[in-house]
Amino acid sequence: MGQIGRLFGANAPSAADLEVLEEALIAADFGPTLAQQLVAPLHQRLSRHDLSNLDQVEAALKHDILAILSSVAPPPSSIDRQTRPQVFLFLGINGSGKTTTIGKFAHRLTSEGGRVVLAAADTFRAAAIEQLGLWGRRVGADVICHQAGADPSAVVFDAVQAARSRGASHLLIDTAGRLHTKRNLMEELKKIQRVVSRQMPDAPHERIMVLDATSGLNALVQARTFHEAVGLTSLILTKLDGTAKGGVVVAIAEQLKLPITFVGLGEGVDDLQPFVPETFTDALFVRS
Ligand SMILES: Nc1nc2c(ncn2[C@@H]2O[C@H](COP(=O)(O)OP(=O)(O)O)[C@@H](O)[C@H]2O)c(=O)[nH]1
Ligand SMILES: [Mg+2]
Known part of the structure; x- marks a missing residue:
């Protein structure tokens, strides 16, 4: 993921760039389904002219990845911790x-x-x-x-x-x-x-x-x-x-x-x- 800067360069992302991004996500073991799921909203934003630079791409990805990871953060345990062992x-x-x-x-x-x-x-x-x-x-x-x-x-x-x-x-x-x-x-x-x-x-x-x-x-x-x-x-x-x-x-x-x-x-x-x-x-x- 640290290489997405190199992927886009200084230019505004294009649809082809987003496809390269999707491949990069697959290469990083996100799996094809999740890679597609993460890139789809970026394509939508692109078509609305709402995606003009790398920082926006990165922020959107980070937001969605964090949402997935946070949703499975350890819940407050239901275990009675007084039970030994x-x-x-x-x-x-x-x-x-x-x-x-x-x-x-x-x-x-x-x-x-x-x-x-x-x-x-x-x-x-x-x-x-x-x-x-x-x-x-x-x-x-x-x-x-x-x-x-x-x-x-x-x-x-x-x-x-x-x-x-x-x-x-x-x-x-x-x-x-x-x-x-x-x-x-x-x-x-x-x-x-x-x-x-x-x-x-x-x-x-x-x-x-x-x-x-x-x-x-x-x-x-x-x-x-x-x-x-x-x-x-x-x-x-x-x-x-x-x-x-x-x-x-x-x-x-x-x-x-x-x-x-x-x-x-x-x-x-x-x-x-x-x-x-x-x-x-x-x-x-x-x-x-
Ligand atoms: N680099 C690295 N090696 C690990 C880590 N955890 C386990 N290993 C190594 O992976 C190998 C297998 O670990 P082991 O605990 O014997 O696996 P087990 O067969 O599931 O009990 C050993 O050589 C461990 O030292 C880790 O977090 N990082
Ligand atoms: Mg063992």
Whole structure:
């Protein structure tokens, strides 16, 4: 988006310029539908001779993008935050950044004085369990784990017990994300949910989908699959440091109408930032 200045030059935009703009939006992962939706009002203004410079184009785009992003800003939570522990289930395909995001999220909570328990319910590989263990030690959170290959629901059962008996403020559950066994995965995730809610009827309080922003519109497809199976409550987008194609964030907000709560901006412990629609929109248009 930072290049739209170069797209138009100093001249008043023409209809052909707006078509180039639409292509640029598609290239930035806004998706064809949303790109068209954003450019249509500009064509109308052009035909009314109400569009004479780049600043007006940029202001109109910013306004419409911000409106989409603001409409899914996190609502005032209906969760009774007094309930301990708050149980958060993290979902997403392999490599999307679940375990790293849990580590960073746990760091935020422990820094604020929270007592955090992590559940290693991705039992598919020993390395996945070790990775969560490492984060737990790094950020000062307890980790409940079983051997590789164990039943994830059994890990979660123990983790809920542990979180309650230790008076934890938060239980963060890491899950597997092997999509090639999609049906089994969804059944496994539903079972985890049942195990949690049998012990705590209102839990899991949040079902958070972790999406890799560099995977473009595939992220949208993934989110839909998980949303249908488990009913997501919010989204976290990772690896925004690794892409210039922030449009997918707008496309996801527009399509799924789910709040985006945080964004991942790196692999470090402090690289999880609250999602602020205004900041994000401004960042989209920083001239490059
Ligand atoms: N640059 C960058 N890398 C990330 C971010 N989040 C996760 N990663 C990296 O992405 C890879 C996969 O992350 P991981 O947490 O293991 O994904 P999981 O399979 O969903 O648990 C790891 O190399 C992480 O360090 C992020 O926000 N930015
Ligand atoms: Mg993992």
